[in-house]
Amino acid sequence: MSYRNQFIWQRAVQLAINCYKFTRLFPQSELYGLTNQIRRSAVSVASNIAEGYGRRSKQEYVQFLHIALGSLRELDTQLIIAKEVDLAEKNLFTPLLNEVEEMQSILVASLNKLKV
Numbered sequence: 001m002s003y004r005n006q007f008i009w010q011r012a013v014q015l016a017i018n019c020y021k022f023t024r025l026f027p028q029s030e031l032y033g034l035t036n037q038i039r040r041s042a043v044s045v046a047s048n049i050a051e052g053y054g055r056r057s058k059q060e061y062v063q064f065l066h067i068a069l070g071s072l073r074e075l076d077t078q079l080i081i082a083k084e085v086d087l088a089e090k091n092l093f094t095p096l097l098n099e100v101e102e103m104q105s106i107l108v109a110s111l112n113k114l115k116v
Contacts, residue, residue: 003049003050003053003054006049006053007106008049008106008107008110009046009049009050009053011102011103011106012045012046012049012068012103013046015042015045015046015099015100015103016039016042016043016045016046018096018099019038019039019041019042019075019096020039020042022088022092022096023035023038023039025087025088025092026082026087026088027087030082030087034078034081034082034087037074037078038075038078038079038082041071041072041074041075041078042071042075044067044068044071044074045068045071045072045075045103046068048064048065048067048068048071049064049065049068051064052064052065052067052068058114061114062111062114062115065107065110065111065114066111068107069104069107069108069111072100072103072104072107073104075100076097076100076101076104079093079096079097079100080097083097
């Protein structure tokens, strides 16, 4: 089975796509600031899930899932800051922040399952 068939990876890729689309609303002056940081963090989540899946052991996969979780928490922080400094209308952040929370739940559940 490929990492591409994994639900967790598919959700992470969709989150990254949604972050790219959302940050298009940000001012051009933020292109090298929070726009770039948000996009990089979101891509990092999916990338680390894929990289970990390709490793030799379950322990290495767990390590990469922890890295993905760290990137997800960076993303959450960056979105909160972007919201508070009014880079887009505040109500537009809610669906994306909810998606981040859902992804965090999926990652934590996966980690708990793998640690058993």
